[in-house]
Amino acid sequence: MSIKHGLLALLREEPKYGYQLRGEFEAATGATWPLNIGQVYTTLTRLERDGLVRAASTEADGRSTYEITEAGRTELDSWFQTPVTRESRPRDELAIKLALALAVPGVDVSAVVQRQRSATMQSLQELTRLKRGDRDGEISWRLVLESMIFAAEAEIRWLDHCESILLRHRGRPAKQPQVHEADDTTEVTR
Amino acid sequence: MSAILDIRGLTRTHGKGEQAVHALRGVDLSVAPGELVAVMGPSGSGKSTLLTCAGGLDQPTRGEVLVDGNDLVTLSRAGVAALRRRRIGYVFQDFNLIPALTAVENVALPLELDGTRSRTARKYAEAALQEVGIGELADRFPDDMSGGQRQRVAIARAIVGDRRLLLADEPTGALDSETGEAVLQLLRDRCDQHGIAGVLVTHEARHAAWADRVVYLRDGVLVGQAGPLADPDQLLQGSH
Ligand SMILES: Nc1ncnc2c1ncn2[C@@H]1O[C@H](COP(=O)(O)OP(=O)(O)OP(=O)(O)O)[C@@H](O)[C@H]1O
Numbered sequence: 001m002s003i004k005h006g007l008l009a010l011l012r013e014e015p016k017y018g019y020q021l022r023g024e025f026e027a028a029t030g031a032t033w034p035l036n037i038g039q040v041y042t043t044l045t046r047l048e049r050d051g052l053v054r055a056a057s058t059e060a061d062g063r064s065t066y067e068i069t070e071a072g073r074t075e076l077d078s079w080f081q082t083p084v085t086r087e088s089r090p091r092d093e094l095a096i097k098l099a100l101a102l103a104v105p106g107v108d109v110s111a112v113v114q115r116q117r118s119a120t121m122q123s124l125q126e127l128t129r130l131k132r133g134d135r136d137g138e139i140s141w142r143l144v145l146e147s148m149i150f151a152a153e154a155e156i157r158w159l160d161h162c163e164s165i166l167l168r169h170r171g172r173p174a175k176q177p178q179v180h181e182a183d184d185t186t187e188v189t190r
Numbered sequence: 191m192s193a194i195l196d197i198r199g200l201t202r203t204h205g206k207g208e209q210a211v212h213a214l215r216g217v218d219l220s221v222a223p224g225e226l227v228a229v230m231g232p233s234g235s236g237k238s239t240l241l242t243c244a245g246g247l248d249q250p251t252r253g254e255v256l257v258d259g260n261d262l263v264t265l266s267r268a269g270v271a272a273l274r275r276r277r278i279g280y281v282f283q284d285f286n287l288i289p290a291l292t293a294v295e296n297v298a299l300p301l302e303l304d305g306t307r308s309r310t311a312r313k314y315a316e317a318a319l320q321e322v323g324i325g326e327l328a329d330r331f332p333d334d335m336s337g338g339q340r341q342r343v344a345i346a347r348a349i350v351g352d353r354r355l356l357l358a359d360e361p362t363g364a365l366d367s368e369t370g371e372a373v374l375q376l377l378r379d380r381c382d383q384h385g386i387a388g389v390l391v392t393h394e395a396r397h398a399a400w401a402d403r404v405v406y407l408r409d410g411v412l413v414g415q416a417g418p419l420a421d422p423d424q425l426l427q428g429s430h
């Protein structure tokens with residue numbers, strides 16, 4: 001689920017407060033995935049339980065910042081590196097992944113898009129092979145196959161489109177410039 | 191089996207200095223007998239350049255292009271021309287048919303230019319038209335045919351005789367999706383049944399999906415591929 005990975009992505013650079021995470025998550029995803037603060041804290045609690053983040057400092061008012069752990073970084077890197085599968089796909093997860101890849105410095109967005117494109121193309125090839133092997137099969141099966149083929153094709157076109165938007169967007173200065181320490185030890189940076 | 195098309199370190203630069211356009215930068219691509227490879231990528235990424243270099247229609251700035259073991263770069267002009275007539279079939283996006291010749295004459299032309307006797311060439315051409323499903327249109331002129339039919343004539347011309355390498359630049363460009371599909375079926379059958387190596391440039395993912403392997407060009411560089419021959423680990427690592 002992406003809220004979890006979204007928060008990890010936003011913590012990649014520096015520790016943050018829950019309310020800060022909520023605002024940045026919404027900014028990064030263009031408010032297409034509104035979060036309430038309750039969801040943020042529930043997610044942070046689960047992340048903490050799983051050892052992916054830890055509370056970093058606690059202010060007098062009881063609010064604390066969270067920071068990502070090594071295990072959290074590993075989890076995040078593998079999320080960025082793994083294409084979303086066609087079976088378990090909320091299309092939004094892909095959109096959110098791309099938006100975050102763009103918002104977080106040091107992620108190669110084109111590589112994320114390309115891996116996804118290759119993965120979707122692979123399923124399109126498999127569907128096409130099924131279709132070829134079944135030239136005079138049942139019409140209902142044929143139609144189901146065609147619908148899956150068109151869906152995969154649409155996703156690839158959508159990826160092409162996203163890539164051109166992302167590349168254009170990347171050319172612009174970041175909305176919230178952040179000074180952060182270089183962290184070259186993470187896998188995502190390539 | 192050794193590759194029919196073997197491209198190594200292919201670089202093609204247009205112009206010099208500040209104005210230089212790097213259409214291809216160090217592309218490696220190998221296509222085995224019976225294999226169909228689709229090339230995708232944004233406009234201007236170098237797809238047509240890759241194809242014209244593979245077909246001996248353009249000279250690389252650097253690198254090697256081997257077709258059936260012959261290096262097009264070091265081969266004489268006459269050698270390249272002969273190879274193009276005998277071993278390489280090229281389907282152009284705009285078909286490039288000669289309007290003054292009938293379908294069968296268009297298809298027979300490369301054979302006749304290569305010295306095959308007229309009657310024999312015609313026999314082969316008729317067989318090729320038959321094979322692409324328009325045998326009955328042999329004596330029509332291109333202007334009296336639909337876009338899909340003209341496309342089939344262009345494909346027949348590219349497969350006539352004993353071709354080893356079939357290069358097609360957006361062969362489904364102007365066709366509706368059913369007709370485009372039929373063209374893919376045709377290319378696929380050539381590769382499966384005759385062991386031809388095929389390279390297909392297309393913008394359409396659904397057409398690229400007929401290929402054994404799909405490679406992506408961006409700014410003159412191959413950035414990834416999909417297909418059974420791809421090493422899954424490599425895909426996950428991204429390019430390089
Ligand atoms: N003769 C030429 N002189 C200068 N530049 C050229 C020449 N031919 C091609 N180019 C440039 O080389 C690059 C690659 O062109 P190419 O035709 O291979 O692209 P393409 O991927 O086939 O694009 P499209 O999808 O639009 O057909 C482009 O930037 C193009 O402008």
Ligand SMILES: [Mg+2]
Nearest residue numbers: 237238239359
């Ligand atoms: Mg082109």
